[in-house]
Amino acid sequence: MADKSDEEIKERLKSALWFAIGKMVDDESLRRNRNATPQFIGALNELVWTQIENVAIDLESFSRHAGRTTVTTDDVLLLARRNQDLYNIIKDVVDKEKAAKASKAVKGKGKAR
Template sequence: MADVDEDEVRERLKSALWFSIGKIVDQESLDRNRNATPQFIAALTDLVWHQIETIATDLESFSQHAGRTTVTTDDVLLLARRNQDLYALIKDGIDKERAKRAKGKAKQRR
């Protein structure tokens, strides 16, 4: 019974991904005066889905290797280590969020 629920959730997630990618492709096609076939959208969706699965597996492996059960920002940074631009964007976002949280905690202490 749990397998059926998991399969159903997986299919619903894939459908939502297909819908979102379809909307993005349609908008880009209009902006660029081009056409995209449903087969292209399906192939792009499949590619993105497999990337998501690979990333999720890697993040889980990194956290398990560190002896944790939760994925942290350190795991995400480790995943992005080979792409300097992506790493810099993620690191900047993390630093800004940490600064914002620290500022909020400082206000609460006053």
């Protein structure tokens, strides 16, 4: 029974991805006055889906290797390590989030007095 529900979830996710990619391709096609075939959208969908699966497997492996059951930002940064621009963007976002949390924690302690 769990297999059927997992398959249903997978199919729903793939459908949502197809819709999102189709919308992006349509928007760009209109903007550039070009056409894209359904076969192109399907191929792009499969390519993106495969990339998502590979990223998920890698993130789970990094997490498991570190002895954790939860994927963290450290795992994501490790995954992005070979793409310096992507790494820098993710690192900036992570650093800003950590700074915001630290600032919030400090402000919360000050009000408790």
